[in-house]
Amino acid sequence: MPFPLAGYSGTVDEVDAATRARHVTILPNDHGLRGAYSIGWQVSTGFGSTSRANYFLFKNPSILYNIVVRRLSVSLVATGTGNGFTAVEAHYYRQWQKVSSGGTNISPATNDCKKRTNMATSIAEIRVATNAALTLGSTNPQECGAEMAWYGALSDTAAFGGCFDTQDIIGGVWSNSGPVILRQYEGLVIQSFTQNATTVRLGGTVEWEEIDPTVAPTPTW
Amino acid sequence: MSLVLKGYSGTADEVEAATRARRVTIRPIDYGALGAYSHGCASATFTAGLGAAALVYAFRWHSSAGIALIRRIQISAGNTATAFTAGIVEIDLFAARAFTTSFSAGGTDKTPITNDNKRKTSGMGTSLVTQIYIANGGAISGQTATLDGQPLGTILASVPATAGTPLFPPTDIWSWSAGDSKYPLYLAADEGFVLKATVPATGTWVLGVTTEWDELLAASYF
Numbered sequence: 001m002p003f004p005l006a007g008y009s010g011t012v013d014e015v016d017a018a019t020r021a022r023h024v025t026i027l028p029n030d031h032g033l034r035g036a037y038s039i040g041w042q043v044s045t046g047f048g049s050t051s052r053a054n055y056f057l058f059k060n061p062s063i064l065y066n067i068v069v070r071r072l073s074v075s076l077v078a079t080g081t082g083n084g085f086t087a088v089e090a091h092y093y094r095q096w097q098k099v100s101s102g103g104t105n106i107s108p109a110t111n112d113c114k115k116r117t118n119m120a121t122s123i124a125e126i127r128v129a130t131n132a133a134l135t136l137g138s139t140n141p142q143e144c145g146a147e148m149a150w151y152g153a154l155s156d157t158a159a160f161g162g163c164f165d166t167q168d169i170i171g172g173v174w175s176n177s178g179p180v181i182l183r184q185y186e187g188l189v190i191q192s193f194t195q196n197a198t199t200v201r202l203g204g205t206v207e208w209e210e211i212d213p214t215v216a217p218t219p220t221w
Numbered sequence: 222m223s224l225v226l227k228g229y230s231g232t233a234d235e236v237e238a239a240t241r242a243r244r245v246t247i248r249p250i251d252y253g254a255l256g257a258y259s260h261g262c263a264s265a266t267f268t269a270g271l272g273a274a275a276l277v278y279a280f281r282w283h284s285s286a287g288i289a290l291i292r293r294i295q296i297s298a299g300n301t302a303t304a305f306t307a308g309i310v311e312i313d314l315f316a317a318r319a320f321t322t323s324f325s326a327g328g329t330d331k332t333p334i335t336n337d338n339k340r341k342t343s344g345m346g347t348s349l350v351t352q353i354y355i356a357n358g359g360a361i362s363g364q365t366a367t368l369d370g371q372p373l374g375t376i377l378a379s380v381p382a383t384a385g386t387p388l389f390p391p392t393d394i395w396s397w398s399a400g401d402s403k404y405p406l407y408l409a410a411d412e413g414f415v416l417k418a419t420v421p422a423t424g425t426w427v428l429g430v431t432t433e434w435d436e437l438l439a440a441s442y443f
Binding site: 001002003004005012013014015016017019020021022023024025026027028029031035036038039040041042070071075077078079106108109110111112113114115116117118160163165166201202203204205207209 | 224225226227228229230231232233234235243244245246247248249250251307308309311313314316318367369370371372373374375376377378379380381390392394395401402403404405406407409412
């Protein structure tokens, strides 16, 4: 004999007659006492480099909380003249203890970047370049390779002629693959180079959650 | 012995034979007596020389009876008859907190009334949004609100010195879909969001914005 299934408050859920599919509704992950955040960033002046240069960094400095990266989108715009090959890469860094330098520190303060005002202030360390590459904190930053990358060409010799439109380099909607989890001293760095040192600006958006593993019911995070 | 489960109306649900996965179907959030809405609007043509980081669109939520969950903010923009100087277009999305005075100058009020923008006519209430406001050719102003120090989202694009060039195809600067377990933008009383634009010199252009949101009683959402 089939049994009905009730929720915490006693409401019995429904099953569709034709498909025999149970109704569910997706709610956000439980972030416990921390929160969910989003930040937009952009390289304000721009610069070019023929070798991989650090344009943006996002790091978890906290021993208490883990960061779950939900989305990382990037766009690249050529502001100078020069065609040729170009790349945008997202690199993992681990054992990255020292604070980085250069550019502008855009780490959230007070209510900045909260998706809901009564969430906790973010602990993320975030920095974006202005007109030169960022310098990563030097205590044994262990680069773990280009985990995600785009490679393309700047197709015009005219300034402002070539770009990557805004796209997700880390997915916006999860599949059932594992998300990017950053524990203490772990982070992501956006690097770029162009074949002819064409001056470029990058911009984008990061969405993340901060999880207190002692409170949120996701201890493996 | 396996336990067979049924739903409220008595139908037993199914488990697939090969994958042994239980069938589910994703339902919208239960909005109770409030509702779900979608709203599109376009600016008037911006005159050349718009200042940097100009406010161009605003969404204000005042009600303490409910909350607004912002699902999607999609923007599109195109250059009109007068070309820009070649350069960069930047659009930023900012949270606006402590929003105590609505916008009053430089724009057109597009706030829904009666059945406007409901996704279902029956069973949904008239939207409780306090103001949707879009620029009519220059920056909008007159508000009192505290903007975050950093934007929630940023989009960059380049534009050549050619009249009639698209600036952005329809692009989501904010997105929270039905199957997504990340957190939406949650607006409590006197909160909202604004869009800021920075464009190169000389060009004239038009901005389009589509916003999708749900309205719920605060107690029905965690």
